[in-house]
Amino acid sequence: MIYLDYAASTPVEQGVLEAMTAAMTIDGNYANPSSTHAAGLYSNVLIADAAAKLAGLLNTQPERLIWTSGATESDNLAILGAASYRKDRGRHLISMRTEHKAVTDPFSELAKNGYDVTWLDPEPxxxxxxxxxxxxxxxxxxxxSVMHVNNETGVIQDIAAIGAACRDRGALFHVDAAQSCGKLPVDLDDLPVDLMSITAHKFYGPKGIGALYIADRKGVHVEPLLFGGGQQRRLRPGTLPTQQIVGFGETAAIAAARMHEDFAHITQMRDRLWNGIRDVPGVRVNGTLDKGFPGILNVSVEDVEGESLLLAMEPFCVATGSACNSKSQEPSYVLRALGLGDDLAQSAIRFSFGRPTTEAEIDFAIERYRQGVARLREMAPGRAA
Structure with a gap:
């Protein structure tokens, strides 16, 4: 097995695992952080330390962060919670057709309940x-709501310009940063962002833990979706998972130290792969290389079906679209929004790269891709070779 699907999830760093283990075993700090005894208070110290590390990565204050189970919950809390809180201002919402399902589905639910949603098409x-x-x-x-880095194409949106446009008109701006947190510089003290969703498992942290940033600005607030306790200012009640939060904090600290090194490495891997397949007849990049995150390379090729190419590329773990929508037999709605026809959208393969990716793996992927395209075209009489 050779893994090139780091946009879907990443392995947990050893230092993160060790920090988490120390916070959940009988010899560690496993106490309920809501407890008022010494052990509970110490769990709270660990949580505060993790919040400081994550806030440092994002250049914000720890008290602006609400812990969640991941980016999907953060998106729902931001969108549904803000819409409920601000319903007296109006019921018009704007997002893009290329957003993750964790954004489009809450917007669609709001549309069923009387909200007016405008879906913006992207440029090609x-x-x-x-x-x-x-x-x-x-x-x-x-x-x-506009995501920072698209999970299928890697396209990086200009969230500073989008946020400025929102401020001019008094609208809140939510950003899904699941694919950019820990990978690209994010300065929340400077960016005009009101709500930002993040998760740990996209940058070498544990699954099951995320956060929602809520700006300290008048009119920025969300109504809770859950009830049952006073934790986190009642915005997201429930016992905090100390070990997950500790792991997220350690993940953030490692990312802050390695970000430039990681970016250079994945850029080298992306460029090596693209240079090795760019002369395949009919191949194209979906999105843009110049304004795209180098950890993701999404390519389509004429006269080849993506699922068949996926099988031809064994033992590689790559994707034909978002992992959260992988069971759908329909072509990617993201790629169709970019103007691709069904055939090209169906042929798409998403490669995504990480810290462990090697040049040898990339060279093998180039070989497998080229062989797979050639073989599948040979098996389809009447199609271009």
Whole structure:
């Protein structure tokens, strides 16, 4: 097995695992952090330390972070919670057709309950035209949600410009940063972002832990989705998972130290793979290399079906789309929003790279991809070779 699906999930770093183990075993700090005895208070110290590490990565204050189970819950809390809190301002919402299901589905649920949703189409390279956003804004627009890095194509949106447009019209701006947190610099003290969803398992932390950033600004608030305790200012009640939070904090600290090194490495891996397959007849990049995150390379090729190519590329673990939508037999809605026809969208393969990726793995992937395309074309009489 050779893993090139780091956009779906990543392995847990050894230092993260060790920190988590120390916080959940009989010899560790396993006490309920809501308890008022010494052990519970010490668990709270560990949680505060983790919050400080994550806040340091994002350049914000620890008290602006609400712990969640992951980016999907954070997205739901941000979108549904903000929409409920600001319903008196208006019921107009804006997002993009290329968003993750954790954003599009909550928006669709709100549409069923009387909210008016405007879905913006991207440019052919996947970027949002700011003028199109500005034209879509209305006096009753209360929330805009645009992801930072697209999970299928790696396209990086200009969240500074989008946030500035939202501020001009008094709309809140939510960003799904699941694919960028810990991989790209994010300065929340400077960016005009009101709500940001993040998760640990996309950058070498544990699954099951995420956070929602809520800006310290008038009018920025969310109503809770869950009830049953006073934890986290009653915005997200329930016993905090100390070991998961400790792991997230350690993940953030490692990412802060390694970000530039990691970025250079995955850029080298992405460029090596693309240079090795770019002369395959009919191959194309979905999205943009110039304004894309180098950890993701999404390519389509003419006259080849993606699932068949996936099988031809064994033993590689790669994807034909988002892991959260992988059971669908339909072509990727993200790629169709970029203007791809069904055939090209069906042929798409997403490669994603990580810290452990080696040049030898990339060279083998190039060989497998080229062989797979050639073999599948040979098996389809009448199609171009």
């Amino acid at each position: 390279d996947g970027l949002l035209d700011i003028a199109r956003l500005e034209d879509a804004m209305r006096d009753d627009t209360q929330l805009v």
